Amino acid sequence: ISKNGENKNISNAILVLNTIIMLTNYKFLSPQSMGNKCVYPIQLKDEGNKHFQAGETDEAIDCYSKAIKVCKDKKVLAVIHRNRSACYLKKENYVNAASDASKAIDVDAADIKALYRRCQALEKLGKLDMAFKDVQRCATLEPKNKTFLETLRRLGAEIQKWTYMYIYTGNYQIQNMFDILLDEEMEKDKREKAANNLIVLSREDAGAERIFQNNGVPLLVNMIETGKPEMILAAVRTLSGMCTGHKARVSTMCSIMAVDNEEIALATCNFFQCVNDSLTGGDAREYGKEEALVLDTSKDLKTILLSLLEMVASKKVSGHGRDQALNLLTKNVPRRHKNENNTRALFTIDHGLKKILKVCGQISELPDQLPMTENTQLIASMCLNKLYDDLKCDPERNNFRDICDDYVKSKIDPNNMDKTIHAINTISGLLQGPFDVGNALVGRQGIMEMMVALCGSEREVDQMVAVEALIHASSKMSRASFIITNGVSLLKDIYKKTKNERIKIRSLVGLCKLGSAGGDDYSLRQFAEGSTEKLAKQCRKWLCNPQIDTKTRKWAIEGLAYLTNDADVKDDFVEDEPALKAMFELSKDKTILYSVACTLINCANCYDKKEILPELIQLAKFSKQHVPEQHPKDKKDFIEKRVKRLLKAGVTSALAVMVKADNAILTDQTKEMLARVFLALSEDPRDRGIIVAQGGGKALIPLALEGTDLGKVKASHALAKIAAISNPEIAFPGERVYEVVRPLVSLLHTDRDGLQNFEALKGLTNLAGYSEKLRVKIVKEKALPEIENHMFEENDQIRQAATECMCNLVTCKQVQERYMEDGNDKLKLLVLLSGEDDDNLQIAAAGALAMITASQKKLCTKLTCVTTQWLEIMQRLCLHTNPKIQHRGLVIVYNMLNSEDSELAKKLIESELLEILSVIGKAEDNPKRQEPIDAARTCLVKALELGLIKPFTSPS
Secondary structure, three states, rough: OOOOOOOOOHHHHHHHHEEEEEEHOOOOHHHHHOOOHHHHHHHHHHHHHHHHHHOOOOHHHHHHHHHHHHHHHHHHHHHHHHHHHHHHHHHHOOOHHHHEEEHHHHHHHOOHHHHHHHHHHHHHHHOOOHHHHHHHHHHOOOOOOOHHHHHHHHHHHHHHHHHHHHHOOOOOOHHHHHHHHHHOOOOOHHHHHHHHHHHHOOOOOHHHHHHHHHHHHHHHHHHHHOOOOHHHHHHHHHHHHHOOOOOOOOOOOHHHOOOHHHHHHHHHHHHHHHHHHHHHHOOOOOOOOOOOOOOHHHHHHHHHHHHHHHHHHOOOOOOOHHHHHHHHHHHHHOOOOOOOHHHHHHHHHHHHHHHHHHHHHHOOOOOOOOOOOOOOHHHHHHHHHHHHHHHHHHHHHHHHHHHHHHHHHHHHHOOHHHHHHHHHHHHHHHHHHHHHHHHHHOOOOOHHHHHHHOOOOOHHHHHHHHHHHHHHHHOOOHHHHHHHHHOOOHHHHHHHHHOOOHHHOOOHHHHHHHOOOOOOOHHOOOOOOOOOHHHHHHHHHHOOOOOOOHHHHOOOOOOOHHHHOOOHHHHHHHHHHHHHHHHHHHHOOOOHHHHHHHHHHOOOOOOOOOHHHHHHHHHHHHOOOOOOOOOHHHOOOHHHHHHHHHHHHOOOHHHHHHHOOOOOOOOOOHHHHHHHHHHHHHOOOOHHHHHHHOOOHHHHHHHHOOOOOOHHHHHHHHHHHHHHHHHHHOOOOOOOOOOOOHHHHHOOOOOOOOOHHHHHHHHHHHHHHOOOOHHHOOOOOHHHHHHHHHHOOOOHHHHHHHHHHHHHOOHHHHHHHHHHHHOHHHHHHHHHOOOOOHHHHHHHHHHHHHHHHHHHOHHHHHHHHHHHOHHHHHHHHHHOOOHHHHHHHHHHHHHHHOOHHHHHHOOOOOHOOOHHHHHHHHOOOOOOOHHHHHHHHHHHHHHHHHOOOOOOOOOO
16 A cells, blocks of 8 residues: 555555465465475575575574475475575584585585585685585586686695695694594594594695604504594594505504494595505505505515404404405405416415305394394305405315305204204305305205205294295206295295295295296296286385385395396386386495396396297297297387386486495496496487486496496497487586597407497597597597598498598597508598498598698698599599588698699699589579589689689680
């Protein structure tokens, strides 16, 4: 209402209210009801933004805090935390500013605003090294941002200045840091700052030396002996910094790694890795630290190895400590290169194999067992597998089998059921690791019968161990047949009668595995029609139920990995988007990577399958041999639909997360499976944009560089498909694009199939057109001989792709130098290819000639010497009906006229080319053919400048 009493704004207000009511389905939304949809938090956030812009910081914090309490959307919550962090920075409350920024970063690690705000807060708190890491990440994300670059430079200078001050202005500062850390009455903030400063110092060459000289090691031991987690962490991280790149003798720290604290166990594991790398020379980087004189490192390495093996079977060691000890053995005992000796593996087998087997046999439900995490036994199986794979010859493998055999026999005792199920569980561990060893043990007389008999035991723990063993044992068809005959009814009874969910899911997975024993052969169904679909439905039900414990849900994925051999199950599964997303979410737990990879491979049908000739099928039927039958839903159109459904559900993002798993869990076989899935997903060019957008391009690079030979080929092929049609800057951001070159070059070898050659060439063509640095990288990877070889290929598409690739490479100086060399036919090949009948091939070859003759004028003269047909080919190019080819031909002619070889220019003008140029140059302007017309006119002008022709003048 205006001051003079007019109500002219009321009608507008009513109109607005009516619109709001209409948009909310005629219901007024209260703040409480709107909170569920994140509308109310957004309103509070917007209100906070207004207060912040107006300089009302306290009011803004109040609005943001209220919004945080009611918001349930993680992304919106991250934005609010980020905004409140800015307020706390303004209020100089740096602890809260860093905390809020960290919460935003937890949701999105690439949140550049949150990273920079945390950097500012950490700098004010004196945590310069942590602030430096944050701004370094910002500069990586936005390399041209001047603010980030300036902050990076400034913090780097401050850290160096600080280090110099603390190192070179006396030793009392280091002693002062230890005094602060060991003083229990000192303020927490000061102790944290001293710990961070000590860690930073330890990473500097001179700083590490100062700590050593100032009695640092005994003082660090004193910090460890306090038993406080934060003190132990600071000490261990300082020691890691001191020992990185330094061959120092360090006493065993196994007792620290044994502590039941995951962070301390990880930090100590990192320390051991640093020491191991320094002693073995595994860390080849240059640090500049003075090396301690260690004449013989083998004694230290042996001491560390024996200490780790002692930890594996010790009851005093926590589950986290045991995991890290096994991880260290897995990473450092097997050879890095096959030409090295395997004495470490043989020593570990002789002194520790039985200890690792003991871990495999542990059953948490029984008393007096070793402390373990839920992943310990799987890590032990991985360790066994790595050790067995590292053996060179049959005698070594036989020794491994004999030790396992003796251990299992020693544990089987008919009068002691606990020892017997320990033996069965050990076999399960071997079946998950070196399968051949476990399979041989299962084949021993009475073992399979014992497993089946235990399924009927009254004790639930016996049932659980037996069912798990049957699941792992039924991988071989012969074993599966025995269990189908003798154990299916028992498994069904357990599944129906038991109330224990853990046993129920295991019995279901056992049935799933037995039901898929025929693989994808439609004629070898083990169960009645529809049974496998029912089992899969139950697995999906468990998988989607967040109320059930994670381990049980992981078993459901295991069941689906077997059942998805059946095409009906695959179709149902990919249509169930909640189940797919639940599986992708669970795949963040790295222990089920193999099962998830198996499921995806089955759904996308990306396993190798030999094509069977129809004649052989007829012959097999005639001789009454079994002929595998393909399921009707395993045909191409059904497979394509399943792949589309997987992409829609977000499979690429899930695969990208899986690829980042630790190498101890992400085995070479799993990498190969993930590479196969990526290749199947990238089959349709229309889907490659989705793969790139969800991080698939970046995830493929490590798969193409590490793993099995076949896995690397599959990943490289998928990379080639993406590189062929994608913008390299988007698909492989930053320096990653240079890592793509080597996998693509590896596909050019003649032992690869034609499709791989073709798509690798297309990918390299795209990369070569992107930047000079990439062209140089392609040359350095020795791709030129392979590309030139494919230019002789009989297959028209491969020859064209190779010529197009060379066309993009000829602007590189190293390539031009190869063409300048005498005694080769490289230039001749380009000239002859320019005269072929294929338009696309002519465009590529003539384009390469046009660019290379423009850059190297000497090649214009050389071109006339490589073949007698050169003039005829030039004339054909200039007369071509395709304006692109004609334009390239005319540019070559101009380059030859401009080559400073007067004899060559004269020869061209004296030929029929002058008439051709005149006809084209005199033509009327035509947008469709303007480029060749302009090029012809330029050639005539050049001939005029050279005095080879004169302007035509009519008589007066």
